Amino acid sequence: MSLRLLHTSDWHLGRQFHNVSLLEDQRHVLGQIVGIVEQHRVDAVIVAGDIYDRSVPPAAAVELLDETVHRICNRLGVPMILIAGNHDGPQRLAFASRQLAGAGLHLAGPLRPQPEPVVLRKGEDELAIYPIPFAEPAIVRQLHGVEVASHDEAMALLLEQVRQHNGPQRPCVVVAHCFLAGGEACESERPLSLGGAGQVAPQHFAGFAYAALGHLHGPQHRGEPHIRYSGSPLKYSFSEERHRKSVTLVDIDARGQAHIETLPLEPLRDMRCLEGELEELLEAGRQDPRRDDYLLVRLTDTHAILDLMARLREVYPNVLHLERPGLMARGENLRLDRQHLRQGELRMFEDFFRQVTGGELDEEQRRLVAGIIEQLHREDG
Amino acid sequence: MSLRLLHTSDWHLGRQFHNVSLLEDQRHVLGQIVGIVEQHRVDAVIVAGDIYDRSVPPAAAVELLDETVHRICNRLGVPMILIAGNHDGPQRLAFASRQLAGAGLHLAGPLRPQPEPVVLRKGEDELAIYPIPFAEPAIVRQLHGVEVASHDEAMALLLEQVRQHNGPQRPCVVVAHCFLAGGEACESERPLSLGGAGQVAPQHFAGFAYAALGHLHGPQHRGEPHIRYSGSPLKYSFSEERHRKSVTLVDIDARGQAHIETLPLEPLRDMRCLEGELEELLEAGRQDPRRDDYLLVRLTDTHAILDLMARLREVYPNVLHLERPGLMARGENLRLDRQHLRQGELRMFEDFFRQVTGGELDEEQRRLVAGIIEQLHREDG
Numbered sequence: 001m002s003l004r005l006l007h008t009s010d011w012h013l014g015r016q017f018h019n020v021s022l023l024e025d026q027r028h029v030l031g032q033i034v035g036i037v038e039q040h041r042v043d044a045v046i047v048a049g050d051i052y053d054r055s056v057p058p059a060a061a062v063e064l065l066d067e068t069v070h071r072i073c074n075r076l077g078v079p080m081i082l083i084a085g086n087h088d089g090p091q092r093l094a095f096a097s098r099q100l101a102g103a104g105l106h107l108a109g110p111l112r113p114q115p116e117p118v119v120l121r122k123g124e125d126e127l128a129i130y131p132i133p134f135a136e137p138a139i140v141r142q143l144h145g146v147e148v149a150s151h152d153e154a155m156a157l158l159l160e161q162v163r164q165h166n167g168p169q170r171p172c173v174v175v176a177h178c179f180l181a182g183g184e185a186c187e188s189e190r191p192l193s194l195g196g197a198g199q200v201a202p203q204h205f206a207g208f209a210y211a212a213l214g215h216l217h218g219p220q221h222r223g224e225p226h227i228r229y230s231g232s233p234l235k236y237s238f239s240e241e242r243h244r245k246s247v248t249l250v251d252i253d254a255r256g257q258a259h260i261e262t263l264p265l266e267p268l269r270d271m272r273c274l275e276g277e278l279e280e281l282l283e284a285g286r287q288d289p290r291r292d293d294y295l296l297v298r299l300t301d302t303h304a305i306l307d308l309m310a311r312l313r314e315v316y317p318n319v320l321h322l323e324r325p326g327l328m329a330r331g332e333n334l335r336l337d338r339q340h341l342r343q344g345e346l347r348m349f350e351d352f353f354r355q356v357t358g359g360e361l362d363e364e365q366r367r368l369v370a371g372i373i374e375q376l377h378r379e380d381g
Numbered sequence: 382m383s384l385r386l387l388h389t390s391d392w393h394l395g396r397q398f399h400n401v402s403l404l405e406d407q408r409h410v411l412g413q414i415v416g417i418v419e420q421h422r423v424d425a426v427i428v429a430g431d432i433y434d435r436s437v438p439p440a441a442a443v444e445l446l447d448e449t450v451h452r453i454c455n456r457l458g459v460p461m462i463l464i465a466g467n468h469d470g471p472q473r474l475a476f477a478s479r480q481l482a483g484a485g486l487h488l489a490g491p492l493r494p495q496p497e498p499v500v501l502r503k504g505e506d507e508l509a510i511y512p513i514p515f516a517e518p519a520i521v522r523q524l525h526g527v528e529v530a531s532h533d534e535a536m537a538l539l540l541e542q543v544r545q546h547n548g549p550q551r552p553c554v555v556v557a558h559c560f561l562a563g564g565e566a567c568e569s570e571r572p573l574s575l576g577g578a579g580q581v582a583p584q585h586f587a588g589f590a591y592a593a594l595g596h597l598h599g600p601q602h603r604g605e606p607h608i609r610y611s612g613s614p615l616k617y618s619f620s621e622e623r624h625r626k627s628v629t630l631v632d633i634d635a636r637g638q639a640h641i642e643t644l645p646l647e648p649l650r651d652m653r654c655l656e657g658e659l660e661e662l663l664e665a666g667r668q669d670p671r672r673d674d675y676l677l678v679r680l681t682d683t684h685a686i687l688d689l690m691a692r693l694r695e696v697y698p699n700v701l702h703l704e705r706p707g708l709m710a711r712g713e714n715l716r717l718d719r720q721h722l723r724q725g726e727l728r729m730f731e732d733f734f735r736q737v738t739g740g741e742l743d744e745e746q747r748r749l750v751a752g753i754i755e756q757l758h759r760e761d762g
Binding site: 055056059060062063065066069070073074089090091092094095096097098099100102103104105 | 476481
């Protein structure tokens with residue numbers, strides 16, 4: 001027999017991306033997680049920090065979390081263990097946590113002086129899960145009255161506390177929110193401290209049955225396979241284009257061995273980058289069943305294009321960001337050569353004229369426009 | 382046998398007054414309420430809205446509420462029923478409310494389609510308490526698909542729902558946050574709507590065993606004694622100087638009769654107004670055992686005084702606001718007479734000189750200053 005945990009983290013409920021609310025995407029993927037909890041007969045759900053995207057989340061994000069814990073804790077009767085990450089407001093997250101523990105909802109907000117495990121039992125098996133919410137070294141210093149200078153020292157101290165509290169016999173899982181040295185970061189994580197000072201050595205976690213970590217958004221393990229980040233359930237930046245988002249299913253057997261499986265999640269809308277010329281992208285998009293995805297578009301066209309965003313969004317409604325490396329490259333050349341620049345302006349006007357009228361400038365018109373551009377430059381000094 | 386309720390409201394946790402946080406005062410008075418709950422063997426505590434002062438309360442206010450519900454629900458084992466008022470964020474307040482109900486903490490945030498009573502039992506007795514959180518008429522309209530134009534119509538509808546849900550037999554208490562017509566307002570309540578449109582007729586509440594109301598900060602009843610505002614536990618404006626803040630103890634007997642008693646609360650610091658001349662107030666203050674109170678001071682002195690606030694705060698550390706009716710009156714006269722104004726300025730300078738040097742202007746100095754003032758006015762046009 002063994003106990004089965006579902007490990008997820010970095011939900012970042014209420015997050016916006018390029019001014020678009022991701023709440024519907026979050027609702028969709030949390031629905032999948034609830035389905036997995038039911039289907040795989042999970043014994044407890046762990047969320048390793050950054051539940052919300054900020055300390056004061058929007059009311060709709062609070063409602064979504066409320067709905068999700070209701071489905072997991074009440075309807076499925078599965079306990080949940082949530083810790084505060086560096087994005088969460090620990091006091092807010094932990095409101096009424098002493099009442100909620102009785103209902104199977106374990107919220108670890110502010111760091112407490114003593115480790116307080118959640119103990120799971122199933123038949124003969126017993127497993128202790130120790131939540132360690134995110135805390136600055138200064139908080140650890142203040143709480144324990146000892147000198148800890150770094151996140152590494154603080155975590156070493158907290159984990160030693162856990163070891164002593166749990167004793168050597170009972171299998172034990174820790175839940176923490178930190179940056180393990182050697183971990184692979186991406187653009188959507190907020191650094192825990194400047195210049196890598198926030199890093200923690202993976203070997204501190206070696207002696208535990210499993211370390212359920214949060215903070216890094218890509219699924220990965222460090223040191224040993226059981227020292228693991230589940231990663232976020234959704235991509236939160238274009239730098240995560242190639243991430244395969246998932247949750248981690250962990251079976252802890254009677255000897256305290258962890259057996260790990262990752263289960264993929266399907267987003268409502270994927271997040272990815274497109275590169276090419278406008279016409280080619282528009283053409284491809286009309287056949288693209290995933291054209292609702294959140295897109296970063298890199299246009300290689302080298303000429304000016306009118307109403308660009310509107311034309312893209314007719315086909316790809318969720319283009320969030322546009323880059324024009326084609327134009328940039330030309331722009332850089334232009335800066336080198338004033339004469340070239342003037343020709344460039346004339347060419348841009350030709351593009352414009354073509355798009356508006358559908359025809360070409362004749363010789364007379366061309367001479368006229370070139371003259372006006374020349375004159376403007378003269379006046380400009 | 383009967384069931385005993387403690388009715389309070391309008392805690393406004395996290396409120397500031399003249400930029401001073403009242404959290405310590407709130408902690409003090411909530412401590413008294415916990416003591417009363419224990420000492421008077423209360424069966425349930427009702428807080429009739431405006432738990433927090435704003436929809437996003439400061440983290441310290443969340444901690445204070447957490448501590449208070451822990452003491453009442455967990456340590457004393459007494460259930461609590463809290464509704465959202467017009468100051469509260471209903472979704473935020475109601476996070477995990479379905480889990481918390483099992484622990485005896487009943488949070489009514491957003492209005493729900495069906496009335497959901499909290500049922501208290503003691504021996505043979507049974508009492509239903511129906512929480513009706515604050516909701517704009519538009520919300521009631523949307524939820525029930527009926528035309529209600531005003532707070533009065535909305536409340537009539539919701540109370541009729543309660544009546545039908547409860548049936549005619551079981552004694553029934555309603556908890557609501559509204560402005561009863563004829564109610565006595567003060568300066569610290571935020572109007573529910575403009576021009577008195579938010580008023581509700583007291584007779585809607587006549588058929589219930591007790592109506593535990595919130596919104597008005599002065600303790601009072603309207604229509605009948607059992608249709609009652611407990612009032613806020615603290616003064617939140619100087620207009621409440623003469624309020625006697627209290628909680629209401631209500632025994633509901635087996636026949637559904639309410640027996641009402643008010644129990645006074647003692648603030649850590651009172652809020653009151655002082656009027657008089659500076660020297661007289663400073664003198665009295667040195668003997669005043671309550672000189673830490675929050676004060677509005679009305680100085681009747683008619684001359685300018687240097688470092689006024691600093692001098693007052695040496696004796697009364699919590700002077701929050703200063704009015705100078707003496708100066709004002711003079712100021713009004715001065716505006717009538719330009720010549721008089723110049724004399725006024727000279728006199729103000731004499732006051733200033735006296736305070737700085739301890740002596741009087743001599744004739745030569747006086748003439749010099751008068752000349753400068755005259756010159757300034759000339760230059761001024």
